[in-house]
Amino acid sequence: MIVELTSDPIDVPRLIEHVNQPSNGGICTFLGVVRDNAEGRPVVKLGYEAYESMAVAQMRTIVEEAMQRWDLDAVALSHRTGELQIGEASVAIAVGAPHRAEAFEACRYIIDTLKTRVPIWKKEFFQDGAVWVEPVSSQPSTQ
Amino acid sequence: MAETKPPPSASPAEAPAAISVRVLFFASLADLMGERRRNLNLPAGSTIADALRDMATDVPDLAVRAPHVSFAVNEAFVTADAPLSDGDELALIPPVSGG
Numbered sequence: 001m002i003v004e005l006t007s008d009p010i011d012v013p014r015l016i017e018h019v020n021q022p023s024n025g026g027i028c029t030f031l032g033v034v035r036d037n038a039e040g041r042p043v044v045k046l047g048y049e050a051y052e053s054m055a056v057a058q059m060r061t062i063v064e065e066a067m068q069r070w071d072l073d074a075v076a077l078s079h080r081t082g083e084l085q086i087g088e089a090s091v092a093i094a095v096g097a098p099h100r101a102e103a104f105e106a107c108r109y110i111i112d113t114l115k116t117r118v119p120i121w122k123k124e125f126f127q128d129g130a131v132w133v134e135p136v137s138s139q140p141s142t143q
Numbered sequence: 144m145a146e147t148k149p150p151p152s153a154s155p156a157e158a159p160a161a162i163s164v165r166v167l168f169f170a171s172l173a174d175l176m177g178e179r180r181r182n183l184n185l186p187a188g189s190t191i192a193d194a195l196r197d198m199a200t201d202v203p204d205l206a207v208r209a210p211h212v213s214f215a216v217n218e219a220f221v222t223a224d225a226p227l228s229d230g231d232e233l234a235l236i237p238p239v240s241g242g
Contacts, residue, residue: 048241049169051218051234051236053218054215054234055241079242091242114241115240115241115242118239118241119169119234119236119239120239120240120242121169121170122241123170134170134237134240135238135240136211
């Protein structure tokens with residue numbers, strides 16, 4: 001298992017290599033990348049801040065949940081911190097599974113769950129200012 | 144043993160009258176508070192809600208934001224009625240937006 005926060009560009013081939021194991025017949029990857037607009041308003045860059053120790057612990061818990069639920073033996077999850085330019089990957093997931101269905105489902109579970117309960121925050125920088133993105137639907141539930 | 148009488152009151156070392164917690168602020172809440180962490184002294188038995196009331200005396204907008212904030216004590220999500228202990232790390236977690 002790879003679970004990490006990094007201030008460097010995510011090394012996606014390394015994540016794929018980690019889950020490319022002989023018993024697996026499919027690898028599903030997901031990349032979240034920096035979009036050049038927020039609902040049409042031009043974005044010049046993003047910044048990510050994390051409660052690092054808790055974020056890594058929550059990411060590890062989510063990966064362990066997925067590995068148990070879909071009986072996986074290899075998952076990699078990496079999330080960026082700091083400033084990112086348009087097109088850079090902010091998050092990368094690689095899931096290896098014996099068959100594709102589990103790989104797709106586990107990958108989707110990991111990104112959807114990460115967005116609800118991992119303490120990481122995104123700041124959108126515009127030409128004339130910046131705002132923290134705080135979706136009201138993303139309130140972490142009490143565990 | 145010579146000393147058989149119990150002490151007249153609980154030892155201060157075992158039941159402190161006051162606790163100290165480290166409070167962490169992130170993202171928009173760090174902007175609001177103008178700092179990323181502070182040490183807060185509270186009466187023993189205080190909850191997170193008590194800590195919020197204490198800090199809102201400096202920064203009234205914190206009380207406005209509180210309904211949309213989640214809380215973690217020592218990196219585990221808890222609710223605002225959770226009790227605090229001496230040495231706890233309390234994180235105020237605005238709505239998350241990773242990914």
